[in-house]
Amino acid sequence: MERRKFIGALAGSAAFASSGVGLLLSACNTGQFEQRTDAIKKAGESFAGYPHDPVRAENFTNPLFIPGVEGPFGVLSVTDTPLTLTAQAKTFPILEARASPFLLYETNYAGKSYQNPIFRIKSGNRFNATLQNGLNEPTIIHWHGLRLPANMDGHPNDSIAAGKNYPYAFPVTNRGGTYWYHSHADQLTAKQAYGGLASFFIVEDDDEVRLSSALDLKLGETDLPLVIQDKRFNANGELVYQPSMMEKMMGYIGDIVLVNLTPNPFLEISPKIYRFRCLNGSNARIYKLSFMRGLEKMEYRVIGTDGGLLDRPYPATEVFLAPAERVDILFNASQLRQGETVFLKSLAFDPMEQDGMNGMGGMDGGMMGGRGTNQSAQTGGNTRLANGVEFNLLKLMVAKAAQGPREVPASLSTVVPMDTAGVSPRRVTLSLNHMQWLINGQSYRRDAAAFEVRRAVEVWDIENATNSMIHPMHLHGFSFQVVGRSKSPAALRPLATASGGRVITDLGWKDTVMIWPGETVRIAIDFRQAFPGEQLYLFHCHNLEHEDGNMMVNYRIPA
Ligand code: C2O
Ligand code: CU
Ligand code: CU
Secondary structure (H helix, E strand, O other): HHHHHHHHHHHHOHHHHHHOOHHHHHOOHHHHHHHHHHHHHHHHHHHOHHHHOOOOOOHEEEEEEOOOOOOOOOOEOOOOOOEEEEEEEEEEOOHHHHHEEEEEEEEEEEOOOEEEOOOEEEEOOEEEEEEEOOOOOOOOEEEEEEOOOHHOOOHHHOOOOOOOOOEEEEOOOOEEEEEEEEOOOOHHHHHHHOOOEEEEEEEEOOOHHHHHHOOOEEEEOOOEEEEEEEEEOOOOOOOOOOOOOOOOOEEEOOOOOEEEOOOOOOEEOOOEEEEEEEEEEEOOOEEEEEEEEEEEEEEEEEEOOOOOEEEEEEEEEEEEEEEOOOEEEEHHHHOOOOOOEEEEEEEOOOOOOOOOOOHHHHHHHHHHHOOOOOOOOOHOOOOOOOOOEEEEEEEEOOOOOOOOOOOOOOOOOOOOOOOOOOOEEEEEEEEEEOOOEEEEOOOOOOOOOEOOOOOEEEEEEEEEOOOOOOOEEEEEOOOOOEEEEEEOOOOOHHHHEEHHHHHHHOOEEEEEEEOOOOOOOEEEEEEHOOOOOOOEEEEEEEOHHHHHHEEEEEEEEEO
């Protein structure tokens, strides 16, 4: 089936709107599927590439941007330090260091200036900052993953107009871990976060300190935050955010992949143990992270998830990372020889596959624009790098000789599974109707709660009945635990090595969880930890186009 026709069929079809992609599956017979898939594969293999094409290893010639002690993404250690964070439209050098329009948070502290500072704070300390809106449109900051009362959480209803302020002051009570902050402006989250309004919020606790000293990890040297983002640029090297109707529905996918805002980055490393705090800061793209030495997948250790350290390190060769998720990884470079090169890659997968179905690789190429196609946005997708194709993220070169600790500690922290005995699950269904993604049949209503929870341990069964896309579902206000997965697709099953059909990244505290087409994921949330008084929080898809497209609900915690 030809791509244009396919999109036409998709967009124009009422049947699609009511029954997901069932129609498409029946309309395209298997033979056509295979032909389409083959065509995409061939295009991928023979494709000549484009500037910054991440498939081409030889493009990886730009030193990875490493956060320093000031300036862009400078690490700013705070202890109740009153700050003013000004959201503003500036420029930032990205491609060939050419200035691109960029949105950023700027602050000055102790004679230094910071853009999108990486906050670093000890658990138990207070955070204190006033957001100053220097944009020409409303904005608000959400502290993603932090346990906060609703009025500190950056609800879109709290968006402030241009020129206005919003004061934030709160104690940080989360476990140590890699959190982040980003714009959550009403209907403008995708555009503003994509435009630059996002950075890390690193919380430290005793377990973190123990790990850092055992492995001699130093933030900015061997402990590196890596934010992974796919973007599009125009011919002048300027960021472009112009989602078409279809991209608003499927998510905005870029064709240049940045790590710490560096296209095609490399990093010179020593034969030591490195900690990589990976954040998927993309609007919609999902990564399958693997370290490859030639054709060999190297084993690494997963040590943390959204809400901090796991109980112990878990060996892995690949993990999925959906928008807003974090995975903390120890990569042991002491097994490498000087001069060796390893690539952190995103491996190929089929993002539309579901249990019992054939997979929809061909469809994905069709919807998102397969490799080798570069049609205009109006046709629905103009990316040259479809979601789910394989490409490189970061080249690691063992250049130095220094040695460091070689042994990873056997235990990291304590993660006590919640007691869910006797709790009857709440059903939460994700569906699609008339081109709208829905949560329990509802789309976002600013001033109403879709449901009220109890101040108790709740179990939610989140079922992805859209049958067509992965939805990374994010809960505000609380970290949760993944209890189990059912009807997982074949793409995920080999990674489901833990009890209850769970993958390694399900074994820690989470605030965002990937739900595959057809899959049901059971999570447990302890609402007894809620702040006093009535609280209104969000639950939404973190595909940011889905979020702004109202795949979001409020839920209420009663007083
Ligand atoms: Cu990271 Cu409601 O968002
Ligand atoms: Cu959040
Ligand atoms: Cu979604």
